[in-house]
Amino acid sequence: MALNASPSLSLQGLQPSLLISHTWRLARLDLTLLFRNRMAFFTAIAFPLLLGSVALLLRSGYVSGVTTGLYTLTGMLALAGFFVTFMHLTTVFTVRREELVLKRMRGSVLSEAAIFAGSGLATTLVYVAQVAVLITLSIVTLGGHLPRNLPLLFLGVVLGSVMFVPLAAALSGVTKSGESAQITVLPAMLVLAATSQASFPLTGMPEFLQRIAASMPLSPVVDVIRIGYFGLDFTAAAPHPAVGFAESWAVAAPRLLLIAAWIVVGTLIARKYFRWEPRHG
Amino acid sequence: MISDGTRGAPAIEVSDLRQSYGDFEAVRGISFQVQPGELFALLGTNGAGKTTTIEVLEGFSPPTAGSVRVLGHDPYAERAKVRSRTGLMLQEGGFFGDLTVAETVRFWRDVSPRKPYSALEIMERVELADKAHVRVRQLSGGQKRRLDLALATLAQPEVLFLDEPTTGMDPEARRNTWAIIRDLVDSGTTVLLTTHYLEEAEQLASRLAIMHAGRIELSGTVAEVVAAHGHSIRFQHPAQVAAHHLPELGGVRPQVEGGRVEYRLSPDPVDTQQALARLLAWASDHHLVLTRLEVRSASLEDVFLEVAHGA
Numbered sequence: 001m002a003l004n005a006s007p008s009l010s011l012q013g014l015q016p017s018l019l020i021s022h023t024w025r026l027a028r029l030d031l032t033l034l035f036r037n038r039m040a041f042f043t044a045i046a047f048p049l050l051l052g053s054v055a056l057l058l059r060s061g062y063v064s065g066v067t068t069g070l071y072t073l074t075g076m077l078a079l080a081g082f083f084v085t086f087m088h089l090t091t092v093f094t095v096r097r098e099e100l101v102l103k104r105m106r107g108s109v110l111s112e113a114a115i116f117a118g119s120g121l122a123t124t125l126v127y128v129a130q131v132a133v134l135i136t137l138s139i140v141t142l143g144g145h146l147p148r149n150l151p152l153l154f155l156g157v158v159l160g161s162v163m164f165v166p167l168a169a170a171l172s173g174v175t176k177s178g179e180s181a182q183i184t185v186l187p188a189m190l191v192l193a194a195t196s197q198a199s200f201p202l203t204g205m206p207e208f209l210q211r212i213a214a215s216m217p218l219s220p221v222v223d224v225i226r227i228g229y230f231g232l233d234f235t236a237a238a239p240h241p242a243v244g245f246a247e248s249w250a251v252a253a254p255r256l257l258l259i260a261a262w263i264v265v266g267t268l269i270a271r272k273y274f275r276w277e278p279r280h281g
Numbered sequence: 282m283i284s285d286g287t288r289g290a291p292a293i294e295v296s297d298l299r300q301s302y303g304d305f306e307a308v309r310g311i312s313f314q315v316q317p318g319e320l321f322a323l324l325g326t327n328g329a330g331k332t333t334t335i336e337v338l339e340g341f342s343p344p345t346a347g348s349v350r351v352l353g354h355d356p357y358a359e360r361a362k363v364r365s366r367t368g369l370m371l372q373e374g375g376f377f378g379d380l381t382v383a384e385t386v387r388f389w390r391d392v393s394p395r396k397p398y399s400a401l402e403i404m405e406r407v408e409l410a411d412k413a414h415v416r417v418r419q420l421s422g423g424q425k426r427r428l429d430l431a432l433a434t435l436a437q438p439e440v441l442f443l444d445e446p447t448t449g450m451d452p453e454a455r456r457n458t459w460a461i462i463r464d465l466v467d468s469g470t471t472v473l474l475t476t477h478y479l480e481e482a483e484q485l486a487s488r489l490a491i492m493h494a495g496r497i498e499l500s501g502t503v504a505e506v507v508a509a510h511g512h513s514i515r516f517q518h519p520a521q522v523a524a525h526h527l528p529e530l531g532g533v534r535p536q537v538e539g540g541r542v543e544y545r546l547s548p549d550p551v552d553t554q555q556a557l558a559r560l561l562a563w564a565s566d567h568h569l570v571l572t573r574l575e576v577r578s579a580s581l582e583d584v585f586l587e588v589a590h591g592a
Contacts, residue, residue: 104375
């Protein structure tokens with residue numbers, strides 16, 4: 001089978017207007033289902049907010065030249081995307097494959113691109129709303145401020161979420177059931193959270209490990225969000241130099257490119273591992 | 282090579298299709314055509330290769346060898362061209378369990394390119410309107426089949442694939458489903474149906490094929506398939522006649538099994554009539570009364586069982 005099968009994620013025959021309307025309709029459907037399933041609601045909506053709220057308790061101390069509370073909060077803004085999009089969609093794709101929902105969708109007029117885009121759009125909307133809530137809370141309780149470069153922060157959040165869609169699709173391919181998704185997601189969470197500097201800087205690590213850590217998927221998302229929020233160059237060593245609005249785009253550009261590279265890599269891995277149907281018995 | 286599926290071109294074309302999973306060859310070189318407006322049934326026991334065949338035609342996987350065409354297109358490589366004109370009913374599952382019946386119908390109607398019916402009409406047609414606000418997860422097996430049929434047909438597809446459409450339905454729901462399928466065929470829909478209910482094929486199919494172990498063993502109209510099988514004369518084995526003293530009828534020796542004598546004759550009714558006359562003359566000559574005497578043409582079931590047992 002694998003020999004003559006063309007790539008399972010194909011973009012052929014796409015009609016842009018249909019793609020947009022189907023994506024939107026699927027996103028609405030996914031949001032409805034997200035609020036109806038208790039497990040999904042907890043993973044994708046409640047947990048990331050709880051996680052972010054932890055930062056609100058950190059009222060003293062400084063890390064990397066900013067307050068511990070805001071440092072952690074901006075890290076959690078990135079980590080929330082991991083739960084909303086990556087963990088939730090890994091479960092969604094796995095359960096829908098095993099329940100033959102993906103098969104039905106693929107046998108319909110829905111294009112493969114719309115199926116992924118719909119689910120991705122739904123989680124991204126949730127994620128953006130959570131980011132808005134957490135930033136608002138940071139202003140109220142942590143003496144935070146509006147992001148210095150709001151469009152950059154927004155772009156980091158959206159790209160980070162988009163990046164997790166193909167990665168979730170790939171991981172679902174090696175996940176047997178909805179329950180086992182928690183097990184397959186766990187190693188990814190440990191690696192990505194530990195390498196991302198979401199809650200602590202990695203300056204104590206050997207140089208080459210720092211470099212590897214900096215190229216892992218979550219790291220550039222954390223950096224872009226922090227550059228956008230603080231207006232400081234988090235790609236340079238602490239104390240991070242202040243950057244203006246225009247300059248912040250320039251310092252964030254390599255990190256944005258890295259996220260884009262992960263989108264490409266994730267798509268390639270998904271092409272190899274993602275499955276539309278359960279394995280034949 | 283322009284074939285729009287209407288000008289004499291077959292709606293479904295299968296040529297020497299082979300399909301393997303790893304080392305297992307589920308379909309071993311089958312060919313058939315389905316003309317527009319026809320209902321073609323694939324019959325067979327479990328594992329005969331019916332579902333594998335229908336799934337290749339639905340475009341879920343490319344053929345391992347051979348070729349398939351639906352409405353003139355390759356259903357796998359040209360999926361976008363075919364999908365909007367076909368409807369399909371999976372053998373099971375594939376629903377969002379947390380949606381209600383009405384939400385499910387509305388969603389699939391919304392994304393459909395054609396919307397000839399309202400959501401209510403769609404639910405009424407399969408008698409699920411009273412379940413509109415029930416979560417799909419809570420439906421019975423038969424109700425899920427009906428919902429599936431509703432989704433498969435809501436866009437008036439030109440070609441409809443039905444994989445065991447009435448499995449799990451009670452007799453009344455089955456009759457209702459048959460009526461819906463007949464309506465669709467009457468309005469010009471081409472249907473490919475798999476089933477292991479022989480009555481279903483007899484009721485609905487204009488032509489059928491019986492599959493066994495990945496091959497088509499027999500195909501044609503119900504009458505052709507049955508006629509090719511011939512007639513049989515049977516009676517209770519008279520105790521006073523040894524089996525080897527039973528007469529030959531038209532050159533056919535009887536089979537004696539479980540106290541019953543059976544002559545399997547050619548499909549030609551003339552042969553049957555002559556054989557019967559000869560048998561009755563023989564019985565009179567020997568002052569025998571044949572009990573439980575019957576002459577019958579083969580039923581689809583006879584043919585099916587013979588194929589299924591690998592005869």
